[in-house]
Amino acid sequence: MSQHALNRHVVMWSGGITSWATARMVIGRYGRDNVTLLFADTNSEDPDLHRFNQEAVAKLGGQIVRVADPKERNIWDVFEDDRFLGNARLANCSKYLKQVPSKRWVAQHTNPADTTLHIGIDWTETHRIQDISTGWAPWRVEYPLTEPPLYDKDHWIAEARRDGLEPVQTYDLGFPHANCGGGCVRAGQGQWARLLVVFPDRYAYAEEREERLRQRLRKDVAILRDRRGGELKPLTLRQFRQRLEAAFAAQPGLRRLLEPGTVTTRIPPAITAAMAKVVDLDDVGGCGCFTATEQPSSPDDPSGELTLFDAARTPEQMSGVLPYTGADTSLYSRALAGDGYGWLSRILPPPAPLSCPRCRRPTQLGTVPLLWECPPCDTRDEGTTST
Numbered sequence: 267m268s269q270h271a272l273n274r275h276v277v278m279w280s281g282g283i284t285s286w287a288t289a290r291m292v293i294g295r296y297g298r299d300n301v302t303l304l305f306a307d308t309n310s311e312d313p314d315l316h317r318f319n320q321e322a323v324a325k326l327g328g329q330i331v332r333v334a335d336p337k338e339r340n341i342w343d344v345f346e347d348d349r350f351l352g353n354a355r356l357a358n359c360s361k362y363l364k365q366v367p368s369k370r371w372v373a374q375h376t377n378p379a380d381t382t383l384h385i386g387i388d389w390t391e392t393h394r395i396q397d398i399s400t401g402w403a404p405w406r407v408e409y410p411l412t413e414p415p416l417y418d419k420d421h422w423i424a425e426a427r428r429d430g431l432e433p434v435q436t437y438d439l440g441f442p443h444a445n446c447g448g449g450c451v452r453a454g455q456g457q458w459a460r461l462l463v464v465f466p467d468r469y470a471y472a473e474e475r476e477e478r479l480r481q482r483l484r485k486d487v488a489i490l491r492d493r494r495g496g497e498l499k500p501l502t503l504r505q506f507r508q509r510l511e512a513a514f515a516a517q518p519g520l521r522r523l524l525e526p527g528t529v530t531t532r533i534p535p536a537i538t539a540a541m542a543k544v545v546d547l548d549d550v551g552g553c554g555c556f557t558a559t560e561q562p563s564s565p566d567d568p569s570g571e572l573t574l575f576d577a578a579r580t581p582e583q584m585s586g587v588l589p590y591t592g593a594d595t596s597l598y599s600r601a602l603a604g605d606g607y608g609w610l611s612r613i614l615p616p617p618a619p620l621s622c623p624r625c626r627r628p629t630q631l632g633t634v635p636l637l638w639e640c641p642p643c644d645t646r647d648e649g650t651t652s653t
């Protein structure tokens with residue numbers, strides 16, 4: 267058996283900055299000839315992601331393999347065929363467009379005896395490792411970004427630029443990741459509000475497809491949820507847009523907060539209060555396409571034999587798992603401010619202090635800073651937003 271065959275490495279490539287960082291690390295360790303970048307195309311991606319894929323691979327070397335749904339469906343075609351609207355709790359799009367095609371390729375083209383898979387979750391997501399490793403068994407899975415030294419996305423974006431590579435435009439436009447053109451069904455109200463402002467055409471397409479599906483299913487389903495009034499209700503993209511547009515008309519500062527290039531320092535309390543009325547500030551999700559544990563959404567699931575995450579398997583074959591204590595806590599605040607949700611972290615109210623269990627006095631935050639500020643600018647611009 268050749269050295270090549272003994273040493274195969276497959277990086278789950280999304281076009282996002284962490285998959286690039288993972289690929290660069292794996293190619294640095296094992297050589298470009300031994301590494302395949304596996305890209306599952308959802309046909310819902312930002313066009314700029316394909317530009318990034320080409321430029322990144324040209325610089326990194328290695329080979330990129332594209333897999334996709336056999337019928338080249340996009341996420342909305344999947345929802346319609348599956349008669350199930352993906353959402354933050356169950357994303358059938360991820361299953362059919364990313365997990366199943368990737369699993370099929372890995373099963374057909376690699377051997378678990380000589381192949382290691384690499385997934386670009388970082389140190390803030392180590393709680394996902396057990397499920398992922400169990401789901402991909404018997405393949406060995408490693409998570410290079412969970413190994414010290416630990417960095418956040420801002421670091422990797424800067425690294426890519428140092429390498430002469432411009433990351434996918436969504437990061438600069440304020441999105442926390444590059445998946446599905448900013449229209450990820452897992453992403454929550456915060457990101458959908460930004461999509462409406464930054465890419466109104468994409469929002470309009472999603473709104474139209476959601477309405478169409480609701481009519482076909484004759485059900486009150488929606489991607490988003492409304493928790494106002496203490497009751498959990500579906501919140502359609504149409505309702506959410508109308509709510510946002512009314513709020514933007516009444517308080518133009520709200521819209522500016524979501525526009526590309528807006529630099530926020532201290533947000534006036536009126537803007538914070540107005541934003542909290544229209545956007546559920548706790549509803550900020552994220553994509554976990556290679557890390558989620560989707561199960562079949564219907565009993566006659568055509569991909570049943572490829573269901574990824576079999577809870578009955580033991581995690582004994584896990585590899586590359588680092589204990590959570592491996593994380594450097596001094597980096598918490600950088601991750602909070604640097605993952606693309608900086609605008610939200612600035613307008614969230616400060617955490618309510620817990621009482622000391624002994625003396626009942628309010629506790630205080632320790633030395634770890636939770637938000638980054640620029641004291642000179644914050645003093646100068648107090649009470650304003652600027653672009």
Ligand code: SF4
Pocket residue numbers: 308310341352357359360363364445446449450451452553554555
């Ligand atoms: S990024 Fe979001 S919308 Fe796209 S496939 Fe994954 S879960 Fe679905």
